[in-house]
Amino acid sequence: MLINDPSRYKEYLPITGLAEFNKLSAKLIFGADSPAIQENRVVTVQCLSGTGSLRVGGEFLAKHYHEHTIYIPTPTWGNHPKIFTLAGLTARTYRYYDPATRGLDFNGLVEDLSSAPLGSIVLLHACAHNPTGVDPTVDQWEKIRQLMRSKSLLPFFDSAYQGFASGSLDKDAQPVRMFVADGGELLMAQSYAKNMGLYGERVGALSIVCGSADVAVRVESQLKLVIRPMYSSPPLHGPSVVATILRDSEMFNEWTVELKAMADRIISMRQQLFDALKSRGTPGDWSHIIKQIGMFTFTGLNSEQVAFMRQEYHIYMTSDGRISMAGLNMKNLPHLADAIHAAVTK
Numbered sequence: 001m002l003i004n005d006p007s008r009y010k011e012y013l014p015i016t017g018l019a020e021f022n023k024l025s026a027k028l029i030f031g032a033d034s035p036a037i038q039e040n041r042v043v044t045v046q047c048l049s050g051t052g053s054l055r056v057g058g059e060f061l062a063k064h065y066h067e068h069t070i071y072i073p074t075p076t077w078g079n080h081p082k083i084f085t086l087a088g089l090t091a092r093t094y095r096y097y098d099p100a101t102r103g104l105d106f107n108g109l110v111e112d113l114s115s116a117p118l119g120s121i122v123l124l125h126a127c128a129h130n131p132t133g134v135d136p137t138v139d140q141w142e143k144i145r146q147l148m149r150s151k152s153l154l155p156f157f158d159s160a161y162q163g164f165a166s167g168s169l170d171k172d173a174q175p176v177r178m179f180v181a182d183g184g185e186l187l188m189a190q191s192y193a194k195n196m197g198l199y200g201e202r203v204g205a206l207s208i209v210c211g212s213a214d215v216a217v218r219v220e221s222q223l224k225l226v227i228r229p230m231y232s233s234p235p236l237h238g239p240s241v242v243a244t245i246l247r248d249s250e251m252f253n254e255w256t257v258e259l260k261a262m263a264d265r266i267i268s269m270r271q272q273l274f275d276a277l278k279s280r281g282t283p284g285d286w287s288h289i290i291k292q293i294g295m296f297t298f299t300g301l302n303s304e305q306v307a308f309m310r311q312e313y314h315i316y317m318t319s320d321g322r323i324s325m326a327g328l329n330m331k332n333l334p335h336l337a338d339a340i341h342a343a344v345t346k
């Protein structure tokens, strides 16, 4: 049994990782019938989870792309500015979240991207924006796409939560596929940390959609030159687990059912928290709790209220008021609602 265990195979992978994993990852995000894949315009390299994919993509752009400014949303995942700055890019911000509506600042976003220099890189959260839980609608995505393509802004998608937002892998990939369908170029960083629970395996992929198959071949060889001196080659175990699931239709279906169950549970926790605040008569409009998407809710609580909840109720969250919906259950939800009520009314 021990002798036959396939995980005992410990050879090096090639610089670009496990080829089958790369192919299946591109299909998962771009769609099995993606014309870009069929035309061999997509290069995919296995990287060290989402972070490593962003970093390799950032270094590649710093070396080979003509514009070194990357626009990131405010707010964004705290690691984004550090990853891109250390990769050699200059990080600037575009407006994203409107504290007044606790929703998308669409006009601010459009204004900021409209005034970005031609060809700038723009970091976009593919779905379930971290930390706000606020995503553009399909209509707004279409407007963002048109604006970006008209100014030759290069999309760099970060997909850390595919399947977590709606419970459907395809639906969560829709914004990305809209950008691929227009034939333009883009970068895509994928993580399997959340949607396959493979956090510690550090398994992810960077894909670059190129203008032609010929460019894709050259991009791949340059990506190898970025990766080789950074970590030589990626690990083997994680991508083997992912490929085993993605290649097998029965396991794949089982995974999608589990993903949907997780997403649905989060959505129902949103409703229950909203209802609990309503039944307590907590002042304010809490509808953003049900409108926001994915693992996180940006509650709108200020740092003083967050500190009060920590001291008086032992509820711990980031000081910007972000809570992880995945940490809520029927048992601890009333305690959280009591704490929010007390913080708001004190």
Ligand code: PMP
Pocket: 048, 049, 050, 051, 052, 077, 125, 130, 158, 160, 191, 192, 193, 199, 204
């Ligand atoms: N992007 C976003 C928006 C994230 O929230 C995370 C994880 N918190 C990541 C990327 C990367 O995570 P990992 O490197 O573990 O895949």
